[in-house]
Amino acid sequence: MSLLVTGTIGIDTIDTPHGSARDVLGGSAVYFSFAASLLAPVRLVGAVGKDFPAEFRRLFAGRPIDLTGLETRTGSKTFRWHGKYLADMNERQTIRTDLNIVGETPPEIPKAFRDSKYVFLANTHPAVQKSFVEQLAAPKLIVCDTMDLWINDFRSDLLKTLAVVHGVVLNDSEARLLTGQRDLILAGKAVLALGPAFVVIKKGEHGAMLVTPENVVALPAYPTQKVVDPTGAGDSFAGGMMGYLAAVWRSDPTALRAGMVRGACAAAIAIEDFSLKALAAADESMLADRLNQFRSMLSFD
């Protein structure tokens, strides 16, 4: 079942206490696509400038990622982000953001993609997210992400977007900021009151929580010691989750939980190397191995 993602495609520079990576492939829609493509074919919608390196484009080859919706604007520059992780890898600073093409007119969803059933709106301006929703013919499941900037400064736009999506994936700090509730279950319930049928709250190393009107599910993160570059962990999580849902053509709470587990495994792979290196080297069997590990960790008499 067709899975579409909209979001940023970027050129990142990443500093960690253990090393750096300069001008590497990044962006929310890219991490999402690589993770989701381990489970289902992906349609990518985004825009890059003429500076987007040909070798980045080649990294997508061999993956079931349809680049029909990847617009290249010769008069524009690609989105750039420079981040720095502090000693414990759990805190990061943004050194510099060059919005470039992300500050211009957003790309359109190609006609051939408008029948997409499963849709993930990665983090961007909520009005742009809503305009994507309006281009879809008959979506079955639309899930969005967001961030503190939109919660703080574009709340009324964000509320309109939340009113038209089926689900939200966001960080614990964002859920608290959006709702004013410190307790994450109460925060989740307050997000549901804004429209969505479910919310997935990402807690980083502490896992993720699913809140629906009927139920609350808490899952741990896949425990890993090998954290090289946490960039894209959240988008990889969303990719694993949505890839699974698109593959099984379901979005009930039981499927969401199974999707979250795939997301946790995809995120654990993503952070093991800089940029997209680890995800690009992963295949279905590696994801299946992680899944088996995760399943046996959570099985007990």
Next chain:
Amino acid sequence: MSLLVTGTIGIDTIDTPHGSARDVLGGSAVYFSFAASLLAPVRLVGAVGKDFPAEFRRLFAGRPIDLTGLETRTGSKTFRWHGKYLADMNERQTIRTDLNIVGETPPEIPKAFRDSKYVFLANTHPAVQKSFVEQLAAPKLIVCDTMDLWINDFRSDLLKTLAVVHGVVLNDSEARLLTGQRDLILAGKAVLALGPAFVVIKKGEHGAMLVTPENVVALPAYPTQKVVDPTGAGDSFAGGMMGYLAAVWRSDPTALRAGMVRGACAAAIAIEDFSLKALAAADESMLADRLNQFRSMLSFD
């Protein structure tokens, strides 16, 4: 298989944003005993003063908790603690601690209890914990708890205790303080280097982590909205875990994981009312219900 616990038996006063409880039953060994007794008979070792109310003693009736080791000193006063939870229930302040009998000569393990196989040394001075270990004839599994006071000011005593126990249960902040490692897996490994064969790191609302030389297991907390009084959650967790291990007569990593799940369920019960009220009203079938809920939450295709 015989399960023994040593620790405090106290009179607590607890303030929360939603209500208060004055002069109620508390103490690490008490929470542990009530939780563990849902799974196995418990031998309690501790001391109280002449001020220990008779109605507190009656709360133990009907539970498989052997009070042979409950020493009453007529010339002493019972340990008292007054704590206050802040608005979000995740932070607490100690308003007042009266060590009283806990500052005197520790109780002895009664002769009839010295053959105990499963032993939990709840939080107290590490030298006292070690003296308990030396009174045991042929223990199979000794697990201890500790706290920041001993880590900071009595480290050499604590290291001697860690060298003679099989396992440790402690909070994330304590694991970091003890080892200087921020990352919890690295902190766990560093604790293992001090002697224990396993360490369980409690993360409150984020669950718990088991670190052994071969493996790392992360489990979520039992998600609950009904948090009335978090006092004793960690001791109830330890009680559920040790009660299970004593019941199945095992302490391998698979059993530890199953025990941690019982601990999570017992802790979720404990915090639903003030003091021991919720645990005292619980029975085996309530724990089994939670366990089934937890198991289905962690089961997925």
